[in-house]
Amino acid sequence: MDDTDAPDPTTDGTAQNRLEELVTAVSRGAATAPADGPAIEGAAAATAAVDSPGRPVARALAGSTALFAPDGAHLPADSPELTPLVADTLFDMASVTKVVTTLTAATLMDDGLLDPEAPVAEYLPSPHPSITVRQLLTHTAGLPPVMPLWKVPGGREQRLAAIAGAQLDTEPGTAHAYSCIGFILLGTLLEGLTDTPLPELARIRVLDPAGATSAGWSPSVEEGSRAAATEYQEDPPRGLVRGSTHDETAWSLGGAGNAGVFATLDDALALGRVLAGRGPGPTLSGPVRALLTTDQLPPGVTTGAPWRQGFGLRVGQELCPGEVLPRVVGHPGFTGTSVLADPSTGTVAVLLTNRVHPHRTRFSIDRSRRGLARIAFV
Template structure:
């Protein structure tokens, strides 16, 4: 899980103008000039490497064994020429070596060991005083968990020595505690508290913003490289998964964005994951690589989020979105023609579905569900969902059923409705009939 600390440090240096993630990686790691794909030179960037799409093949077993090798040795390995498994920028391959080269780039622009830069940029300002890159930095007698391996399904365990801290240490050698990593997860996850109020002036004035801006922390937690889902985790449905910068980003169909990363070395297993909508997270450590911290953490987080009925996302609609929806709601309640909303609509709306067609469809829906109830609760209490700021869904109670209404605006200087629909609700009264479950069903709509 050290990669997120490395990635955050790289973005802090980027923000200070010391690193360009989209410049040729050879500007910072000249040895990469010898890298080849199908025998031809390649153009790699730090962005490619940090988001695991640099074309280097998956290397977990090899990487674990080389965490402690010297920088001179690894520089020679890279200078000899790396053979890429895919063209850079095209597909996901989890490469410890590739991300470790971010550490070499940091050293090239700072002239200092990357571990020192991570400590000064991240660990010290956030008071993560129990997080250190090497066992010998804790002092004699420190209570460090020992690692163990089993080759007989847990009947016996053999002690496993620490792998050491060397050229690849920046991607996996940090020691830490549950408390420190929970603080780290909060630091990252809090960037999503309310992005609408984030700006350089106010964010830079906060302690967390001074370490790394909320915008840059969100960059870390935004998927950049598609990861094939493969077999679905038991009991969970993922709409997508990708690699950000040093972090994995899941799009869970019930809980929205889940950010996570595993840690695994011979003798150890760890996992951190949090939901950005609520900041609720789970940290799991195990001192055996047979422990499976990831599965435990995923189950625990899903259970906690279910128990508190966590929203998948908090949406704050534009005032224009709410105003347009309210106007259409009034027209339906008053039995007035939908064309009376023409001033709120883009030119395409009444061409895409002409007024007479819309009126016939609404009349057919009302024939099925009955007249609009006069005793309906206020409009704002009938809002049920919002995919994003530009869209809103609300319900209209009728005598024998419910109508579900949707508007979607286009973000012009003065936003206008580009689509709207009125449909009969299913038995649950919150979704149109035959509409599949969506993560937006669990968005919390906040009206400021």
């Protein structure tokens, strides 16, 4: 069953029923998948929620936290890796981590401690003297999308030095190019500005105030045991990654600004409520909130995609190819996660999966992300 043949579970019924059908379809796609073949819609584990003011929160989950052996074959029924998905399963949020980093930066802007127009070089070594904080937050700094930092000899200090010496792909401010390296630089800047490691800084300023109390970087061994499995990695040779950051670059640095946060469904909902402007959580001023939720690209610069770019957030969510809800903001994650919010209504939608299990090219959830948007916002 490929993406075009997959049933659409998002056209009739209540939000609760439609969510249950959506996550069941996602998990069924993985459970019935052959060991090889083209990428199809599916994930071993899937959970989703929609939270609208004045209505009960709709939630659904389906699947198992692991399903496959390294060769793509299904694990035997007695495998210890086969654990059921539960309400407090942790998911590697991948680039949804950028939401946490962005909100942390936003609180520092409101406190007058961080100037988005200031050159990064005022705070730490920079690949180019004219790169600004704004450009890091809008992916217009000209930095490369990724760098194989795990291959750089040494530790965190040497790998950050490699970023400081990176060659730019474009002149700062002239083009939009999504860059994890830019958010690693941003996270490092926030650490230097406050003399506080990013995981601790984000905990104090964003996660705890929002009520995302079990979210954070670097889960303990016990916490990691209840995380959804991600990928069998060969480079670097990590085997099955579970409870450890999937993103190789962020993993090689420890707590990085681009990826590495783990969260439960409730944690992700809490972050979405902050984006929607609902409490609890850090309260942002109107001007700073506008930087996050409205297009901030320079004239003539586009994303080349249906969405636009705010500070750290994507502005606009596809319902189907060619149809976009411009008021919805949020961010997806490479592992198969999404947090979305409509600040005009307060509605929040979350989809968490481990679609990179067993390998990143095996499954997609693009169609399911659009389905979630139809359930939540239409």
